[in-house]
Amino acid sequence: MTARSEQRRGMEIGRPCSRLLRRLDRIAGLSETDRTAIANLPMTIRYLSAGQGFARTGDVAEHCCVILDGYLYRQKGTGSGRRQILAIHVAGDLVDLQTLHLPRFDHDINAAGTAVIGVIPHSCFKALLQASPSLNEAFWRESMVESSILREWIVNLGQRSALARVAHVICELSLRLRAVGLARDLVLNIPWKQSDLADAAGISTVHTNRVVQELRTMKAIAWGPGNLQIANWDLLCEIGDFSPDYLHLDGYPALVADAQQSAKSAIAEHLGDRRVSA
Amino acid sequence: MTARSEQRRGMEIGRPCSRLLRRLDRIAGLSETDRTAIANLPMTIRYLSAGQGFARTGDVAEHCCVILDGYLYRQKGTGSGRRQILAIHVAGDLVDLQTLHLPRFDHDINAAGTAVIGVIPHSCFKALLQASPSLNEAFWRESMVESSILREWIVNLGQRSALARVAHVICELSLRLRAVGLARDLVLNIPWKQSDLADAAGISTVHTNRVVQELRTMKAIAWGPGNLQIANWDLLCEIGDFSPDYLHLDGYPALVADAQQSAKSAIAEHLGDRRVSA
DNA sequence: CGTTCTATTGACTCGATTCAAACTAAGTGG
DNA sequence: CCACTTAGTTTGAATCGAGTCAATAGAACG
Numbered sequence A, B: 001m002t003a004r005s006e007q008r009r010g011m012e013i014g015r016p017c018s019r020l021l022r023r024l025d026r027i028a029g030l031s032e033t034d035r036t037a038i039a040n041l042p043m044t045i046r047y048l049s050a051g052q053g054f055a056r057t058g059d060v061a062e063h064c065c066v067i068l069d070g071y072l073y074r075q076k077g078t079g080s081g082r083r084q085i086l087a088i089h090v091a092g093d094l095v096d097l098q099t100l101h102l103p104r105f106d107h108d109i110n111a112a113g114t115a116v117i118g119v120i121p122h123s124c125f126k127a128l129l130q131a132s133p134s135l136n137e138a139f140w141r142e143s144m145v146e147s148s149i150l151r152e153w154i155v156n157l158g159q160r161s162a163l164a165r166v167a168h169v170i171c172e173l174s175l176r177l178r179a180v181g182l183a184r185d186l187v188l189n190i191p192w193k194q195s196d197l198a199d200a201a202g203i204s205t206v207h208t209n210r211v212v213q214e215l216r217t218m219k220a221i222a223w224g225p226g227n228l229q230i231a232n233w234d235l236l237c238e239i240g241d242f243s244p245d246y247l248h249l250d251g252y253p254a255l256v257a258d259a260q261q262s263a264k265s266a267i268a269e270h271l272g273d274r275r276v277s278a
Numbered sequence C: 001c002g003t004t005c006t007a008t009t010g011a012c013t014c015g016a017t018t019c020a021a022a023c024t025a026a027g028t029g030g
Numbered sequence D: 001c002c003a004c005t006t007a008g009t010t011t012g013a014a015t016c017g018a019g020t021c022a023a024t025a026g027a028a029c030g
Helices: A003-013 A018-028 A032-039 A122-131 A133-159 A162-179 A194-201 A205-217 A233-240 A255-270 B003-014 B018-028 B032-039 B122-131 B133-159 B162-179 B194-201 B205-217 B233-239 B255-270
Strands: A044-048 A053-055 A063-077 A083-089 A108-121 A187-189 A221-224 A227-230 B044-048 B053-055 B063-077 B083-089 B108-121 B187-189 B221-224 B227-230
Touching (some): A018 A032, A018 A133, A032 A122, A032 A133, A063 A122, A063 A194, A063 B133, A083 A133, A083 A194, A083 B133, A108 A122, A122 A133, A133 B063, A133 B083, A133 B133, A162 A187, A162 A194, A162 A227, B018 B032, B018 B133, B032 B122, B032 B133, B044 B063, B063 B122, B063 B194, B083 B133, B083 B194, B162 B187, B162 B194, B162 B205, B162 B227, B162 B233, B194 B205
Antiparallel strands (some): A044 A108, A053 A108, A187 A227, B044 B108, B063 B083, B221 B227
């Protein structure tokens, strides 16, 4: 574990649910009661090592979890031994709301890189939902947005070229991180291998490499070890046929505009290249 | 509109929610109160002509609907003018539960062939959910199963060959129909064009045609105008890498076994003649 | 300093797309 | 009843995007 990730981690643990709160608040508008209810949820902090499994197909869940730091991803294997990444979850995401109502897992959940999660028993969650109609509503919304993202992934995998798929995944990840206050400067901290990106985009590892190189050549991204910088947000969106509607970030008025601002300064700062004004 | 579909329709309208009830009951076990509550939902019957849109991207929904007869499908277009079918809904499905919590559509919903739906105002639905915890639970489950299906589609589009994709879609459709008492004999009444199947499987129309022919040659299916017969269920499942877990049909013990039975008798009865009577 | 994991490259192959044309079935109207 | 239309299916040929296999280059690690 690097010193940097330790530091990040320490920062986060101080206010475990801050990112979750921020999001729910923007989505549904929480009352003071709701906020304290969430803050007081009995939560066990758990550290996951890189790639460690959190749930496996067939498991019966008795807990939900909040991601405090790092990434979790869902994956499913095929009969022929391939795997597909189904969803990527970032800090502040509530993973496994669905197990409240469908406790048996039909896919795996793993950590991408090291991650810190807060584990909360189902019983507490159910009590919370019954007690607060507004939280109930907020969680419904979260679930529906998750479905919406799944649908966009279907479009991505079904209709777009390899280049567009990869660009799209990066755009989404970036915007979702910014929605919880991360990656403001368009630099994403990603512990992903290219093969992970490949399994998310449904293309081979080798081809992913070629696509990444092409995105680099186009000066749309810069990919260093452990972090990925978006060098040209507009261009990346165009390549990826990305439009943020499906994320339903209604509560984030200036987020997309922000992105363009940051993109411009990022380009000015880091590259000095002017390839696109579209 | 053919005489036959009129007849089917007439049958169905008599007990509008029977398929829905059947399903919810198996999923969650309904009380008598719940059953009457659902049966008494104020519902406007609406007939959709083939291909007619029910909702369009950007619409703000004030109703949910139950499919009484026929199929509805969700679709989304890309920037380059292609479209992807995101989900297929069959009789008994509750479409748009999500709009209760996320009223703005981020995709279109259309009828495949003619369809009959029951339209129910959001307000009535919300009242229902508040009044009955068990129905609330049942609808949560329905939503979660829908998500699970979306995830399987992601796997399908991301990792499987064209042949497998098409086979998989057919397997799923067949099993979901049987779960509401339709297509018992493995003959699916489908008003689909091959181009629809193509957009669901994320492959071109021409290639879909070749795949369909291959499935025919393998004696896995027989596809006549307006109906599709599964000639060899086991084979089709194998080709499509299909395993029904993700449908969470826990309440349907003998369904899959049934399928094999019906398959055998269906083959026995119909093998040889190609235009099967529904 | 070798071991190991990941990224990169090159050559070859193959599945799937595209374009274009022919064929079929089912209306439609004279 | 037949020519005309239209929608959908089927075929063929050419092309291309992406996969596979195999080897090399770097980076990280103990």
